[in-house]
Amino acid sequence: MSDVTEPSGTTAGETTLERLSYLLTLSRPRFWLYLAGPVLVGVAYAADSVIELVSPAAVVLFAYFLVPANVFLYGINDVYDRDIDAENPKKEDREARYRGQGYVPVVVGLCAVLPVGFAWLLPRTAWPWLAAFLLLGAGYSAPPLRFKTTPLLDSVSNGLYVAPGIAAYAVVAGANPPALAIGGGWLWAMGMHTFSAIPDLEPDRAAGIRTTATVLGERRTYAYCGACWLAAAAAFAALDPRLGALMLVYPALVAGVATSSVDIARAYWWFPAINTVVGALLTMGGLWRLYG
Secondary structure: OOOOEOOOOOEOOOOHHHHHHHHHHHOOHHHHHHHHHHHHHHHHHHOOOHHHHHOHHHHHHHHHHHOHHHHHHHHHHHHHOHHHHOOOHHHHOOOOOOOOOOHHHHHHHHHHHHHHHHHHHOOHHHHHHHHHHHHHHHHHHOOOOOHHHOOOHHHHHHHHHOHHHHHHHHHHHOOOOOHHHHHHHHHHHHHHHHHHHHHHHHHHHHOOOOOHHHHHOHHHHHHHHHHHHHHHHHHHHHHOHHHHHHHOHHHHHHHHHHOOOOOHHHHHHHHHHHHHHHHHHHHHHHHHHHHO
């Protein structure tokens, strides 16, 4: 693929297939289930019958959060992080480096407004959570808010990752999930985001970016993540001790990484698989109510 950028912002000689391939890479397929997975969990715990698991609204919501929402979330991040990402080694192989292609902001914008086309399928209870996802997703990366450059707000705003699950629960149940579930999920997302920022400590500092991780430093960031995940486990344990026990895997993992010689850049890439397994177990727990 050519890296010669034309004045229009498109890349010379780039075919439609290459553009689609770039957008696919931009959407971080390894992380697709970070948004779509909570939808499955929310549906599994909200459903009172098997047929509700595949209701049209639930299926549409899952499809949106599987790909388009990821294009929106990571695309807006890449557009506004273009200068920062010039020094980020992750953009060399595992992720895509935005080069100013004009079609990228257009596609990101279309993915942002796509929920308008299917909102009529959803109960109004779900609308605020869709709006929260979009507003926090944009505010995290885009000025003037740009939460990612404000310590603590960068962490708190990443509760956006549980918004799809809350919306899905509301779609099926017609009401919000228990407050403890919302709080536990939000705390889990805060810890996950801040843990993922540790490999970016040096690139962020080199670019003059202040985050929770750059302010705390590596060791204290491990402690912060562990505290978030312990609090999340406690919240879920208050709902069901088995859920709390499952969520203890996260503080155990961060303690293991912090006290071992494992490279954080390597450990970071374990978590898509770990989160998939934990999410599958959570979903199976919800489904057990229907089949058990």
